[in-house]
Amino acid sequence: MPSSWRLFLTYAGASLVPVALLGLMLSVALGGEARSRGLGEGRDQATLIARTTIEPQLDGRPLTRAMPGAELQALHRLTDRAVSAGSIVRMRLRDTNGRVVFSDDGSGFNDGSRFNDEDEALDAAHGKVVAHLTHLNADRNDTGPAGQRVVEVYVPLSTDGPVLGVLEIYLPYAPIAAEISAGLRTLYLVLGIGLAALWAILALISASTMRRMVHLAQHDALTGLPNRTLFQRRAAAAIEAAERDGGTAAVVLADVDRFKEVNDTLGHHNGDALLGELASRLATAVRPGDTVARLGGDEFGLVLPGIGSDEIRTLLDRLRAVLEAEATVGTLPLSPEASFGYALAPADGTDVDTLLRRADMAMYLAKGTRTGTARYDRTRDHYDAAQLALVAELRRAIETGELVLFYQPKAELRTGRVCAVEALLRWQHPVRGTVPPDAFLPVAEKTGLIDALTRWVLATALAQVVAWGPAFEGLSMSVNVSARNLARPDFADTVLAALSAAGVPASRLVVEITETALMTDPEVAADVLARLSTAGVRISVDDFGQGQTSLGYLSTLPLHELKIDKSFVGDLPDNLGHAAIVRSVVDLGHNLGLQVVAEGVETHQTVALLTATGCDVAQGYLLARPMPADDLVPWLADHRAGALTVEH
Structure with missing residues (x-):
């Protein structure tokens, strides 16, 4: 029952x-x-x-x-x-x-x-x-x-x-x-009928109320779609049926791209109207037996029982096309965009929470790559119990001084003069020892802890610039920021506030971003970078060549520097293809008016080849390994005039 x-x-x-x-x-x-x-x-x-x-x-x-x-x-x-x-x-x-x-x-x-x-x-x-x-x-x-x-x-x-x-x-x-008894019998009969009718009315009212309460408890008030509670129950039933019958079931997350802009520009009332329209489209476009739910905000969830891996992409592409058809909000025509991520049971998981988490990862992959639809990829899954425990410890580490910054110099290839340093995060764990950034930064970015980490890095690096004093006058400080940082519209305010608090001129800060970060939310990224550039902060594209940045889009951004990814630089003397790529990137950067930096420089032969291509700056172990702040001052005293020498 x-x-x-x-x-x-x-x-x-x-x-x-x-x-x-x-x-x-x-x-x-x-x-x-x-x-x-x-x-x-x-x-x-x-x-x-x-x-x-x-x-x-x-x-x-x-x-x-x-x-x-x-x-x-x-x-x-x-x-x-x-x-x-x-x-x-x-x-x-x-x-x-x-x-x-x-x-x-x-x-x-x-x-x-x-x-x-x-x-x-x-x-x-x-x-x-x-x-x-x-x-x-x-x-x-x-x-x-x-x-x-x-x-x-x-x-x-x-x-x-x-x-x-x-x-x-x-x-x-x-x-x-x-x-009297004769009269009482009539009264008791009327009373009994009246009380029975009263109870029946109360029962009907309670039944109606219960049905409405159950409906409200399981459905979203705005769209009328099932809510997270009903979604999870139906997803669990679909997973159980897939395991029992040897079939498959899909858990899908769909997110409306840049929906915040609709709310901010047109108001929440129009934002709600758009969500209602999109919800109706999804509900009418899915197959009979499928479930469409609103999980919160602009995020929808779908349960697709009995669907094969060969047919789900076709269905999701059709649903995405339905969502992205032009919608009129108020009197304004809008062309919404959506990103879909999905995971299949039992191949990608056998419980709802796991499939939801993995569908969420796939959705962010679809956003980052701008492919629109993506399936969970185990090779990109940075989550496991040990890493999540690391994140919990990392939250404590920010407050207890376990984090430190190491600094790696950069030098001009033409003169050999040290012109900048890059701040690199290290975690000195009391039990695990030194924990490399690759072990905790990807998970920190997924959990939102990356915002606190970035604020700590900015404050610490800028405070170090002040502490170094005249020895570093004229040198730039490079700080890496993540895609999640750049997707926050208020990130420019965070950077400018850190500069103001430290009393460091904006011209001495270089913000390094990856191509992936640029493409996560291009409009927000462009706005953030424009504000930083206007304030005097220099913008560098890190690991250039690894992403899929449109050259047309690249030319519209207020950039100052391209950093060639070390995968193209490390084997430069032996790989003609990489040599051609490096020459092309240098020419592209110079044609766009940008300084070009080569990462991963480890040999004098590489320095010679980079110099011949016209590359501007080199960074790598040949120059110096990352070092603590106290070690950089004496190193700089010995190498400031000419840190790089070219073998002939």
Whole structure:
């Protein structure tokens, strides 16, 4: 049984309890009201007898005076007929002192009864009609066994004057009860039907409410699509079915590229409208049985059960085309773009969390390579338990001084003069020893810790420039930044704030970025670089030749330097192809007005070849290995004038 129905039945059962209690309370109240009505009818009957039969016989004479024999006989005849007819059970007359002066059955004369403070007859002697339910012979002054149930009534007797005496009369309750019971049965029937209808209405309302609550708990309020909770449940079912049947299932993440710009430019209302439109497109374009969910923000998730690896690319390309069709937001036509990443079960994982994480990695790969769609690639997966533990320790290391910067000089090839240094991060782990950057930086970038690392590197490198003082005057400091840093619109503010805090001129800082970082979010990157360049910060493209940067795009950026990747430089004397690439990059850089730097220079022969091509700056082990800050000052004193020599 689904949990929603169990919840409904529980609620329906729980609501039955107060309804039943309400019915019990109303039944008790109706029973009490019926008894009150019975007493009222008995009181009315007794009062009628007193006024129409007894008082006329008294003719204004108090009962303390003896009744004439003729009146007593008349009363006996009257009461005998009434008793025989069953309209009364017993009748007595008492004087105002409580003494019985008449009794139809002869009882009560010799009991010596008088009024006491609790006697109902006392109240009647003072002008009050008193009635209550009892049994015959139940009074303490009565003799004989208790009899039938009766209404015992005490009525004051008077003829528009003082009380003459008290009528004590016992009326049969059975006829009254029968009449009342007939009415009560009708009332109980109506009450039962009403309460049953009330419970049914409450049950229907609760069922509707439960259905809506379950829907809201499992669906996104903006788009109406399944949310993360329902997505994970359906993904788990699809994975289980794939394993059971020997098939496959896909978990897909789709992200709207540059959606933040829509929100920032057109407002969140229009951003929500665009998300609603894209959600509707996805939901109508998938296959029957597929699930489209909104996982948060501009991220959608898809569960594609029973899909093969040979057909998923076709489906995702079609879905991407559907998403990227022009949409009108407000009055503005937009052409949204999306990136899809997917992982297949069971090949890429057999649980939802693993497949989601790997689909997320694939999506960022699709964004970075601008391919639009990518599958999880195990060779690019930098996550494992040990590395995640390293990240947790790295967070602590930033605060405890375990991180250090080493510095590697750069020298002009033409003069041999040292012109700059590059700050390189090292982690001196108290247990693991020196941890290389490649072991923790990729995971740090994925977890967002890269932002804190970059701020630390900037602050430390600029503080070191100040600490070195005149010995470094005129030298530039290069700092590497990641794709994630460059994708943050406020990154330029972070860099300029660090320069201001250190008191270092912007012209002495070189920000090194990779081609991949440039292509992760080109528009944001271009804006960040433009702000930095305007402020005087120099921009260098690191590892040039390894990425896929469009030359047309490259020419539009405010760049100052190209760094040829060391993979082309290391074997330069022996690899004619790499030599041709190096010459082409040098010519390209110079044609764009950029300085060209060669990384990985380790031999004098390489220096000679680079010099011949016109390369401007060299960096590598031939010049110097990265070194601590304290070692750089004496090294610089020995090598400042001419650090590179060329063998002829």
